[in-house]
Amino acid sequence: MNNNTDDERLNDFIRDRVEADLASKKYTSIVTRFPPEPNGYLHLGHAKSICLNFGVALENSGTCNLRFDDTNPVKEDVEYVESITEDVKWLIDGWADMVLSEKIYFASEYFEQLYEYAVQLIKDNKAYVCELRPEEWEEYRGVPEKPGKESPGRDRSSEENLDLFERMRAGEFADGEKTLRAKIDMNSPNLHMRDPVIYRIRHEEHHHAGDKWCIYPMYDFTHCLSDSIEGVSHSICTLEFEVHRPLYDWVLDNLPVSQPRPFQHEFSRLNPTYMVMSKRKLLQLVEGGHVTGWDDPRMPTIAGYRRRGFTASSIRRFCQDVGVTKYKALTDVSLLENSIRVELNKTAERRCAVLDPLEVIIDNYSDEVSEQLEAVNNPEDESAGKRMVPFGRRLFIERADFMEDPPKKFFRLGPGREVRLRYAYFITCQSFEKDDEGNIIRLRCTYDPKTHGGNAPDGRKVKGTIHWVSADHAVDAEVRLYDRLFTQEEPESQGDFLDCINPDSLNVVMGKLEPSLAELSVGERVQFERLGYFTPDPKDSASEKPVFNRIVGLRDSWAKIAKK
RNA sequence: UGUCCCGUGGUGUAAUGGUAGCACACCUGGUUUUGGUCCAGGCAGUCGGGGUUCGAAUCCCUGCGGGACAACCA
Numbered sequence A: 001m002n003n004n005t006d007d008e009r010l011n012d013f014i015r016d017r018v019e020a021d022l023a024s025k026k027y028t029s030i031v032t033r034f035p036p037e038p039n040g041y042l043h044l045g046h047a048k049s050i051c052l053n054f055g056v057a058l059e060n061s062g063t064c065n066l067r068f069d070d071t072n073p074v075k076e077d078v079e080y081v082e083s084i085t086e087d088v089k090w091l092i093d094g095w096a097d098m099v100l101s102e103k104i105y106f107a108s109e110y111f112e113q114l115y116e117y118a119v120q121l122i123k124d125n126k127a128y129v130c131e132l133r134p135e136e137w138e139e140y141r142g143v144p145e146k147p148g149k150e151s152p153g154r155d156r157s158s159e160e161n162l163d164l165f166e167r168m169r170a171g172e173f174a175d176g177e178k179t180l181r182a183k184i185d186m187n188s189p190n191l192h193m194r195d196p197v198i199y200r201i202r203h204e205e206h207h208h209a210g211d212k213w214c215i216y217p218m219y220d221f222t223h224c225l226s227d228s229i230e231g232v233s234h235s236i237c238t239l240e241f242e243v244h245r246p247l248y249d250w251v252l253d254n255l256p257v258s259q260p261r262p263f264q265h266e267f268s269r270l271n272p273t274y275m276v277m278s279k280r281k282l283l284q285l286v287e288g289g290h291v292t293g294w295d296d297p298r299m300p301t302i303a304g305y306r307r308r309g310f311t312a313s314s315i316r317r318f319c320q321d322v323g324v325t326k327y328k329a330l331t332d333v334s335l336l337e338n339s340i341r342v343e344l345n346k347t348a349e350r351r352c353a354v355l356d357p358l359e360v361i362i363d364n365y366s367d368e369v370s371e372q373l374e375a376v377n378n379p380e381d382e383s384a385g386k387r388m389v390p391f392g393r394r395l396f397i398e399r400a401d402f403m404e405d406p407p408k409k410f411f412r413l414g415p416g417r418e419v420r421l422r423y424a425y426f427i428t429c430q431s432f433e434k435d436d437e438g439n440i441i442r443l444r445c446t447y448d449p450k451t452h453g454g455n456a457p458d459g460r461k462v463k464g465t466i467h468w469v470s471a472d473h474a475v476d477a478e479v480r481l482y483d484r485l486f487t488q489e490e491p492e493s494q495g496d497f498l499d500c501i502n503p504d505s506l507n508v509v510m511g512k513l514e515p516s517l518a519e520l521s522v523g524e525r526v527q528f529e530r531l532g533y534f535t536p537d538p539k540d541s542a543s544e545k546p547v548f549n550r551i552v553g554l555r556d557s558w559a560k561i562a563k564k
Numbered sequence B: 001u002g003u004c005c006c007g008u009g010g011u012g013u014a015a016u017g018g019u020a021g022c023a024c025a026c027c028u029g030g031u032u033u034u035g036g037u038c039c040a041g042g043c044a045g046u047c048g049g050g051g052u053u054c055g056a057a058u059c060c061c062u063g064c065g066g067g068a069c070a071a072c073c074a
Helices: A013-023 A044-059 A078-092 A107-123 A134-141 A158-170 A219-230 A239-253 A279-287 A302-308 A312-322 A334-347 A449-454 A515-519 A557-563
Strands: A031-034 A063-068 A127-130 A179-182 A197-201 A215-217 A234-238 A263-267 A349-351 A357-362 A371-376 A386-391 A394-398 A418-421 A426-434 A440-447 A468-470 A475-482 A506-513 A526-528 A532-536 A547-553
Touching: A013 A044, A013 A234, A013 A263, A031 A044, A031 A219, A031 A234, A044 A063, A044 A078, A044 A234, A044 A302, A044 A312, A063 A078, A063 A107, A063 A219, A078 A302, A078 A312, A107 A127, A107 A158, A107 A179, A107 A197, A107 A215, A107 A219, A127 A158, A158 A197, A179 A239, A197 A219, A219 A234, A219 A239, A234 A239, A239 A263, A302 A312, A302 A547, A312 A334, A334 A532, A334 A547, A371 A449, A386 A468, A386 A515, A418 A449, A475 A515, A506 A515
Parallel strands: A031 A063, A234 A263, A349 A526, A357 A440, A475 A547
Antiparallel strands: A127 A179, A179 A197, A197 A215, A357 A394, A371 A386, A394 A468, A418 A426, A426 A440, A475 A506, A526 A532, A532 A547
């Protein structure tokens, strides 16, 4: 279901291309790569890319390299290298882990080779040292509608350029004083082809390469050559790199790289409703304290979803459902919610928990007795078996399951009404008590002993079945109810996205849980009947003080009726 | 007002010149000891205009609409 199997063959323009390239013998084996920059945590958009790159490799018995595109030391950090590695492995585990390259690659490990390639370009009179400042370059570069102007350094001899470039490496110049540019075409309508910078000076320690370098290659020069060095066949990236493709091709076509060389293919990035997906904005959320961190369960990061309780397979399923095209799409977040519900409905055991407790006294139930009742663990999976839950005279039910003056369509408790307590008895509400402020604080009910287990021997029906926990046995737990982080479908579309942060994205309540939930360990997911799917928070939950996250709520058709 | 890319139900995506299908969402009804699940059904689409063809979502032209690009970021 979550894997790409023969009965569910994936089909998209990239896979078509891969297939054609194999058929034409352009490549004999397929190598893809996932190339994150370690400057932030991975998010759902990266998940889509991971599923594509690893999926294509998997379907073609190829390999997929995890490579850090770490050419900008000022923005990058080992913290991100570690989180990204963990997230990738978690996401592909049990699915495509066998196609992951044995070693983890770093573009920074190619710096020496890249330098040699740059030297070759200079020797071939295809690159030159430029001393224009960024502000000056803006004028030289021109605008798309008008041609640019040639840099004064453009016609320098390659001997001189070689000397200058060596001295750049040796650290003779300050940051920004000089750059190495590819000599391409100042009249190109594509700005990226107007003599792009391929090396800049940064006297900065590198998180992976150490203090070896003070010049660093730019993305456009590094990426294609890294692909080539690794023997990548299909270099798959997002649409914004489309205009870079001519440069990708230029570099590989002007250097003696091995053949067949890689080619770049672009697809549109994931853009789900009620989320922001750019690393810059996610960083803003973290640094601005709007969330508790990159792994806050409300964040659209892989770490956030993992902590919240999503399974890797549900995220993969979502990425599969979303598809791969070049169309700038807006993906309904309900697709993601559906993928986790579908899975958890089959796999999660059922438990009872009351999150907004209202006390119920069963007046005709003896105070001395406390029996155990049998409950089904998962109606979707008989092999999950059964468990015993304690019942008593004093219970908690959900406050929302009682109405003082219920409308006709309300099938739950009201004065004089009878409902079924799941797996227990039919009860009838005889009266209710209020405090001085008029809040209902207690229900007084009677039960029908003949309905033990929830069946009426006389065949009478009740419309409603509600969940409950025994007050004397209940476990107290903090429960975190998450909602979407933004109130707008497209938080980035109008003005400041921070203005539409959902003030109710987190609702913390103290719940009453059935005793078996005290033993639930991290990584286990259960359904709280009639409420949703929950899991212990991996960071904050402790056996003496459990904390639960709501992964996703159940579909709630009553909420729709109630709205009308 | 440059170059490139993209337009299929509300949303996303298939159909690779031959019956426009699937999923999500929404709406009905049925089953149900979860107002969950499940089952049955429904709503709803090829951006416009020309052309090629026996036949066009698909190929061509054109118009319209949307997007990307002007870091010494990736």
